[in-house]
Amino acid sequence: MPKAETPLDFHPDPALAEPLYQQLGNALRNAIRQGRLRVGERLPSERDYAAQLGLSRTTVTAAYQELKDQGLLRGYVGRGVIVMASDTDQAQAGAVPWPQLGARLTRHAPPAGPRRASGDIPLSDGWLSPELVPRAALAASAARAASAVANVGSAAPPQGLPALRAALATSLTEQGTRVAPDELLITGGAQQGLNVLARALLGPGDVALVESPCWHGAFRAFRAAGADVVGVPMDHEGMDPDALEDALVRVRPKLLYLIPTLQCPTGRVMGLERRRRVLQLCERFRTPIVESHVYGDLVFGASPPSLKKLDPAGLVIQQGSASKSISPALRLGWLAAPREALSLLVAAKASLDLSTPALTQAVLADFLASGGHQRHLARLRGELEGRRDLLVRALSRHCPSLRFALPAGGPYLWAAVPAGLSGQEVEAAAALEGVSVRGGEAFLPEQGASGHIRLCYASPDAGQLAEAADRLGRALRRLRSQPPASGDAGAALAWV
Ligand SMILES: Cc1ncc(COP(=O)(O)O)c(C=O)c1O
Numbered sequence: 001m002p003k004a005e006t007p008l009d010f011h012p013d014p015a016l017a018e019p020l021y022q023q024l025g026n027a028l029r030n031a032i033r034q035g036r037l038r039v040g041e042r043l044p045s046e047r048d049y050a051a052q053l054g055l056s057r058t059t060v061t062a063a064y065q066e067l068k069d070q071g072l073l074r075g076y077v078g079r080g081v082i083v084m085a086s087d088t089d090q091a092q093a094g095a096v097p098w099p100q101l102g103a104r105l106t107r108h109a110p111p112a113g114p115r116r117a118s119g120d121i122p123l124s125d126g127w128l129s130p131e132l133v134p135r136a137a138l139a140a141s142a143a144r145a146a147s148a149v150a151n152v153g154s155a156a157p158p159q160g161l162p163a164l165r166a167a168l169a170t171s172l173t174e175q176g177t178r179v180a181p182d183e184l185l186i187t188g189g190a191q192q193g194l195n196v197l198a199r200a201l202l203g204p205g206d207v208a209l210v211e212s213p214c215w216h217g218a219f220r221a222f223r224a225a226g227a228d229v230v231g232v233p234m235d236h237e238g239m240d241p242d243a244l245e246d247a248l249v250r251v252r253p254k255l256l257y258l259i260p261t262l263q264c265p266t267g268r269v270m271g272l273e274r275r276r277r278v279l280q281l282c283e284r285f286r287t288p289i290v291e292s293h294v295y296g297d298l299v300f301g302a303s304p305p306s307l308k309k310l311d312p313a314g315l316v317i318q319q320g321s322a323s324k325s326i327s328p329a330l331r332l333g334w335l336a337a338p339r340e341a342l343s344l345l346v347a348a349k350a351s352l353d354l355s356t357p358a359l360t361q362a363v364l365a366d367f368l369a370s371g372g373h374q375r376h377l378a379r380l381r382g383e384l385e386g387r388r389d390l391l392v393r394a395l396s397r398h399c400p401s402l403r404f405a406l407p408a409g410g411p412y413l414w415a416a417v418p419a420g421l422s423g424q425e426v427e428a429a430a431a432l433e434g435v436s437v438r439g440g441e442a443f444l445p446e447q448g449a450s451g452h453i454r455l456c457y458a459s460p461d462a463g464q465l466a467e468a469a470d471r472l473g474r475a476l477r478r479l480r481s482q483p484p485a486s487g488d489a490g491a492a493l494a495w496v
Pocket of ligand 1: 126188189190191192215217259264292294320321322323324328331332333
């Protein structure tokens with residue numbers, strides 16, 4: 001059995017081209033790097049070490065000197081030679097390696113997208129423009145909420161303000177999904193809900209299934225918990241159930257995340273039959289479903305029942321948000337979960353931030369209870385539909401090479417770019433023309449090119465939509481008049 005290597009049983013090899021003092025220096029450096037020699041530890045004297053290794057004293061002196069010059073060792077009269085630092089400390093002297101420490105978060109971050117200038121028209125964001133927010137009603141709710149001592153004087157319970165949970169339960173139940181106040185957890189936006197779910201249900205080595213493409217905040221949250229994320233392909237109705245079945249068999253996921261109503265980024269709506277099939281499959285495999293219903297209030301016509309409503313087996317945790325239908329400034333979301341799952345979720349939530357601010361919760365509770373919510377939603381849907389039609393008309397005029405299905409609601413239009421172009425290329429070219437769009441790459445759970453862009457008609461002023469399409473048209477024409485950068489013959493053919 002080979003003898004365990006310690007810093008002191010280095011075996012010099014005179015046959016190597018490397019001088020002996022360097023061999024010894026490298027062995028000591030490795031021992032320091034690997035922690036076999038620790039900071040503060042004392043090395044043998046030069047004379048003793050030379051005798052021990054059968055080397056000349058000058059060889060050991062030269063090796064020690066090299067490491068002293070690098071700041072790894074220091075000699076003290078009467079105490080010998082002491083290890084002063086590890087060589088990683090030395091390499092990065094003074095600098096904490098932040099990017100390496102945060103690699104789990106940054107490794108899978110979506111492409112940053114081009115920098116926006118102040119005059120750019122924002123079609124890339126998913127936020128409502130301020131004119132779509134019920135500002136007067138929220139201001140009145142804020143004034144009433146702030147006048148109650150409890151809302152400004154104490155923290156809310158981790159599960160959420162009882163008044164907000166009661167108002168949400170009434171509102172969800174009126175819309176057809178029966179939920180009780182004690183089945184709700186209030187979160188700091190739906191995005192925090194995803195992190196709560198990840199913290200509660202996922203760990204390193206677990207797998208989460210998502211639609212491909214899907215909301216990137218979901219796969220980022222799941223990966224930040226150490227889980228692997230597997231994308232399931234979609235068709236015009238959302239997640240493909242055969243591909244889902246295959247994935248359930250193959251990877252045995254810990255959860256399935258999907259957005260059946262107005263999927264982000266594609267805007268697709270899953271039909272009733274497919275909803276039933278997805279539920280049956282997940283029931284068979286005992287796989288929890290996280291149903292994102294954040295766009296559920298924004299369907300222009302009739303919409304199929306939510307998965308939560310159809311759920312016979314207590315599989316579904318539904319997520320909602322005030323950001324997409326009331327105001328993104330509130331940063332409020334919620335999870336409606338089976339009671340057995342709730343204590344787990346509340347514990348995860350409390351470990352993240354103890355609780356969501358009481359005051360903003362009280363504002364939303366007041367807004368929901370004061371009766372204007374349904375009127376606001378009806379108006380918002382009408383506004384969004386009008387904007388969708390404006391954008392569609394402008395795209396047909398200025399961007400005839402884009403292909404898309406008419407969104408049945410929500411704020412997004414998902415468009416296929418001309419063959420041979422990628423979403424990211426169009427995103428970059430559009431930025432140069434003063435309009436921001438989001439390349440589809442941002443929404444792919446696996447790395448790769450996308451042939452799509454996502455346009456949000458809710459975030460700019462309605463009056464800017466025609467101009468935005470004009471600018472995007474200029475970007476597309478400019479791209480098509482340039483030869484492809486790759487020189488790939490297949491891509492070149494696609495340009496003509
Ligand atoms: C599907 C989906 N979930 C969650 C979010 C984030 O929502 P919130 O603002 O409530 O955190 C978004 C934002 O675009 C989204 O599209």
